[in-house]
Amino acid sequence: MKVALISARKAxxxxxxxxxxxxxxxxxxxxxxxxxxxxxxxLHQRKPNSIMRTWALVITAMIFYVPANVxxxxxxxxxxxxxxxxxxxGVIYFIHSGSWEIALVxxxxxxxxxxxxxxIIIYLLLSVQFKSIKRPRDRTILYRIxxxxxxxxxxxxxxxxxxxxxVQLGFLANIAAGPAAIYxxxxxxxTMVAAESFDPRLIWDVVDEKHE
Amino acid sequence: MHQIACHECDLIHxxxxxxxxxxxxxxxxGAVLLRAxxxxxxxxxxxxxxxxxxxxxxxxFPFLAMRSGSIIQETALLTGxxxxxxxxxYMLAFLVLLTCILIPLGQMLGLLYxxxxxxLNVRVKFAIPVFRLFQHFKPWSMMEIYMxxxxxxxxxxxxxxxxxxxxxxxxxxxxxxxxxxxxxxxDSHMVWERLGGES
Ligand SMILES: [Zn+2]
Ligand SMILES: [Zn+2]
Numbered sequence: 225m226k227v228a229l230i231s232a233r234k235a236x237x238x239x240x241x242x243x244x245x246x247x248x249x250x251x252x253x254x255x256x257x258x259x260x261x262x263x264x265x266x267l268h269q270r271k272p273n274s275i276m277r278t279w280a281l282v283i284t285a286m287i288f289y290v291p292a293n294v295x296x297x298x299x300x301x302x303x304x305x306x307x308x309x310x311x312x313x314g315v316i317y318f319i320h321s322g323s324w325e326i327a328l329v330x331x332x333x334x335x336x337x338x339x340x341x342x343x344i345i346i347y348l349l350l351s352v353q354f355k356s357i358k359r360p361r362d363r364t365i366l367y368r369i370x371x372x373x374x375x376x377x378x379x380x381x382x383x384x385x386x387x388x389x390x391v392q393l394g395f396l397a398n399i400a401a402g403p404a405a406i407y408x409x410x411x412x413x414x415t416m417v418a419a420e421s422f423d424p425r426l427i428w429d430v431v432d433e434k435h436e
Numbered sequence: 437m438h439q440i441a442c443h444e445c446d447l448i449h450x451x452x453x454x455x456x457x458x459x460x461x462x463x464x465x466g467a468v469l470l471r472a473x474x475x476x477x478x479x480x481x482x483x484x485x486x487x488x489x490x491x492x493x494x495x496x497f498p499f500l501a502m503r504s505g506s507i508i509q510e511t512a513l514l515t516g517x518x519x520x521x522x523x524x525x526y527m528l529a530f531l532v533l534l535t536c537i538l539i540p541l542g543q544m545l546g547l548l549y550x551x552x553x554x555x556l557n558v559r560v561k562f563a564i565p566v567f568r569l570f571q572h573f574k575p576w577s578m579m580e581i582y583m584x585x586x587x588x589x590x591x592x593x594x595x596x597x598x599x600x601x602x603x604x605x606x607x608x609x610x611x612x613x614x615x616x617x618x619x620x621x622x623d624s625h626m627v628w629e630r631l632g633g634e635s
Pocket of ligand 1: 240242243245261
């Protein structure tokens with residue numbers, strides 16, 4: 225595999241987002257757009273407005289993170305008493321009942337991963353905005369990690385769904401989804417979109433510029 | 437010999453003709469540029485067909501049952517979604533329906549829609565948008581995460597009652613692997629070349 229050691233943008237080329245065809249970037253002005261000669265999608269050398277879009281999404285997700293953790297995720301009623309559980313009180317319940325591995329899984333997926341994603345995405349955004357040239361390869365790997373782990377936060381929503389299904393007729397207890405569930409699900413979806421809207425090539429653009 | 441740019445760092449690479457099995461990685465950032473698959477078309481069709489059979493079993497047969505004393509309560513895969521809907525939480529019901537039921541089905545139907553015509557060497561309408569959708573929806577198919585959710589829910593309810601997994605859970609578990617094999621067998625570079633080259 226031979227490498228020209230030049231980025232597609234520098235070479236006046238553009239790589240299609242969808243089919244990865246490398247083609248010459250046509251000269252366009254104003255409102256015009258260029259389309260991929262192979263699959264027809266609109267071509268962009270970088271994801272449009274990546275930095276601002278990602279900031280907006282990550283901040284929105286962080287706002288949703290608060291009610292998702294503070295409000296109850298499930299409301300259980302049994303024998304006349306009701307009990308509201310947040311994500312954290314669910315984790316504590318698992319620790320007390322001796323299933324610490326499940327406690328760990330829920331904690332990592334629901335509380336730690338979203339938090340980690342916020343930190344990584346903000347770090348990547350700032351590193352590009354402040355034109356850092358440090359460890360671009362490691363930052364690309366961080367980007368790859370955020371893309372891969374975020375979906376696993378969804379697990380708590382599925383737990384609630386399954387609990388509701390199993391305890392539906394209320395012969396033992398009755399479980400309803402609490403208000404946190406919607407905030408939580410929205411937060412996970414927005415964080416996934418945020419990770420997707422960041423363009424890792426921006427990391428390398430800075431490196432390319434500094435090498436000139 | 438053709439050129440592609442890394443989708444993560446934009447570096448241009450010359451790609452020689454690939455061996456039937458093998459991957460090309462970016463020399464600068466390490467991203468996998470492309471991965472060749474032997475027999476991509478036949479393997480994708482075979483795994484996807486097996487997946488559809490498992491899918492029908494997973495959706496129609498009893499999923500989980502809860503036994504407490506003499507009372508047995510059976511649920512299906514869709515029960516939780518129906519309950520969320522009847523509790524008025526439409527957005528969650530829709531999200532679970534989409535990520536665990538509709539998108540996996542859409543992925544399988546989409547793959548067959550693209551790969552059977554490729555096998556038969558015929559052209560079909562909308563093959564390019566269908567394959568584009570297939571690629572974009574990949575992270576939104578969440579059956580394996582749902583399976584982890586089942587495990588957690590079983591531990592949570594284990595103190596109150598006995599949870600009995602039904603035939604559908606087994607089919608669902610197998611489907612996760614089978615669908616994963618089907619998706620890995622897809623040689624997207626080859627698909628784009630064939631879809632684009634014919635037009
Ligand atoms: Zn294209
Ligand atoms: Zn690269």
